[in-house]
Amino acid sequence: xxxxxxxxxxxxxxxxxxxxxxxxxxxxxxxxxxxxxxxx
Numbered sequence: 001x002x003x004x005x006x007x008x009x010x011x012x013x014x015x016x017x018x019x020x021x022x023x024x025x026x027x028x029x030x031x032x033x034x035x036x037x038x039x040x
Contacts, residue, residue, distance in 0.1 A: 009034070015039045020035050022034045
């Protein structure tokens with residue numbers, strides 16, 4: 001519980017989030033794919 005953090009994630013280009021690979025509360029690792037963004 002004490003180690004929970006939230007981080008802002010910014011995209012390098014515009015697009016639409018097509019798929020999320022994680023849900024609220026999931027732990028993620030550095031470099032882990034968390035979503036699929038389709039280009040505009």
